[in-house]
Amino acid sequence: MNKTIHFETLGCRLNQVESEGAARFFTDSDFSVTMEPFTARSFDESVVLCVVNTCTVTAKAEQKARRIIRMLLKCCPNSAVAVTGCYAQLDQKEIMAIDERVCVLGGQHKGSLADLPSFLKKILEENPSITGLEISQKIQKIFDKENNSSEQNVITSPFRLATETFINHSRSSLKIQDGCNCVCTYCRIRLARGKSVSLDAKEVIERVQKLEGAGQSEVVITTVNISQYSSEYNGRKVRFAELLELILQNTQKIGVRISSLYPEIVDEKLASILENPRVRPYFHISVQSGSDSVLARMKRPYKIEAVYRATELLRKAKKNPFIACDIIAGFPGESDEDFDLTLKMLKECGFTFVHAFPFSPRPGTEAFKMRPMVPNYITDKRIAALEEFNKNSKTEYINSFVGQSLPAVCETVHRAKIFKDRVIIHAVTENFLHCQLNFSTKDSNLPAAGSEISVKILRPLQEAEKTGESDTLAVFA
Template structure:
């Protein structure tokens, strides 16, 4: 039976949230959702009704990956049209469509909420040709006002930790970035609606929610009384009107980490992990990037966060080889990293993006130099992660149990969920064996969990020890860093034991 909707999601947590919301709409309409990535080893499946690709345009590599995935979908699911949406589709839709005009349909990233309508449409007619899909999208696009926050769901197909998109778009115009071109100006979800969604999760027993957005620092919305509410005020409002649920902040700009904000970050219900959008430690390069802060702002932000929370996990982004970045500029970046001791550094080489000022800047850095600088930053990242884990050794932290990627791909009795037509939730139900009460992960002797301070743990189990379902909070004791896994970019970075 052709009832499978296959999702591919690239890029940020925001894209993941939106894909989860769309998948819930199709699931509610009676379809089976497959959300594990297609590979060259995926068998051909003629039961897939539709493929949806949510793309990213941060780097040329992300776009290249999207095109590779689209080609695989066309090959592996030969009867399914492929809807391509997201930031890459928003900016380069006609180019993507030319890859296979007979089967690819472009859904602009700012119209992806139409996937909700499409789920209902397919529920009644069961199938749509590529031309019918295009006409449906065009008709709905003309009639429907954009709603950046409609693809919300409290129930997730793939992820164990809940999240709420509270902001979209960006008012900055950084020289290297074209996300603001794809997603437009900053918009924010009204505080009352944020609270309603948080309370819905809290009532369901959800222990933690992640706030997502393109630039959370720019959260700004009016409340019911017409008062302008910023992110700090939103936190205060949520903490005052909820009782148990904990909050995790996905990313923030350094200059917006203030004492006023940190007064609320110090609350025990704010998780002690933070990510700063840094990009460089050189003031000259930050100026060329049109970033609205300098290196001293980064140092101040880290100091404030460490005063607010006891030994928080603090990660950052760094771009290596921005045009004009000299060896001296790069040394300033490495010195900043060493001075503040980041727990992790997400380092990547500068990628010229069409439509941005940096695309045509002079003094482009040679690829070999960029790659070497990424290696240096990655080495610092590994050292920082190991040092941070060692600082947590033998301490006990609350953690959320998750299905690791390995678990998702090897559910009990299923070698390929897409070919059997089972969603992640359906597979999870099968793998929770009624006869033993133990999950497949328990039978294998370990479980994946993410601590409050964002350590991804391989938690060893005692013989016969039963593990709560994904999403359940447990206490774990950190034992040691998994050095090789960290160096190789593995999903699990430390060994831990569950404390019952």
């Protein structure tokens, strides 16, 4: 009986966390799980189910999801393909039209994946020769009940997909909040994930304690909108700053990395808590533009002054932190002057890295019909300017650590590749430098995946030297 489950995950850190959580339920039911992305040349007849966790941030993300679904149908001829995530929440019919072997579970009901392993195990035991099409049809009947449900406890079930063990990541993650109450004019995620919901503060603390007890050296706190985290603890209201303080007070040594911050929540109180040495000196701020007029058209809940203030406070809290941000280039009506303000803000705030996205008009959003549109060639030039900023800023940041020894976590074994007479292992420092360490194939004492090590920074890597996500050459300290 085939008992292999394959996961393909697109998009944000939340999707990565949810896929890992769903995978844990399958391994607990004695299924084998693979999470390394397939290629067009992959072929595996043992896979009985492929799970595709999709993204809807851009049209390209949806296009990539469709391409992966079609690829899996060819690579895994005996499997059903279950599609979930944000794209699945908004365009179920479009996805199901791809093939009869495709079944769809809306992203707001993703937590129901926890119930799938026992159901799948049962139908495989009843009929070991069942086809992928038959599996898909049976699963879709279950999914249809979930997709058509409006019960609040079902819709808010995403926190079920939690795990203390991770197949594809060396650092653990914990989702504490989902959904969003903002009305940003370009964003489709709020339509896909629904209203903001938060994991109870007591449950957050208990889950972090379990991760620490399982030997995890670090937890990445993940959210859709961290500024909307809201809970209660011992009769008092808890927002994110209070939650972070509680996590640190109720654990011993586990490091805490924050996946994303909104600028308006970075105040003196939060900054003082961030000074704790267990909080990693890496911050990602959701910015989108350096122009107040563009931010207003986006209906972002802050002005650019808040970004300047946030970066100032983060630098007071941590010495030379890695600070990244998101920027959308080519938003409708964005002028050259608007974009110049964005570049000015990036330089003056000292951002290390920019996740640059060209504006993608998303159906169902206010910005979909906004005019005037920025011509593609201008947007492309602005993206190129942001990439040039990245190249210079990242190199400058890495150079500021040359010769220093930094704590790091070794990445998972599958990211280690052998090149002739050497083994390359990747490790991530506390401040998010992706280090490449070279070893001889004769070395027998290589660091294990997930282990904590100390690395000495040598220099930035040249493009031809890079493997995977590495940007920094380092050695054991």
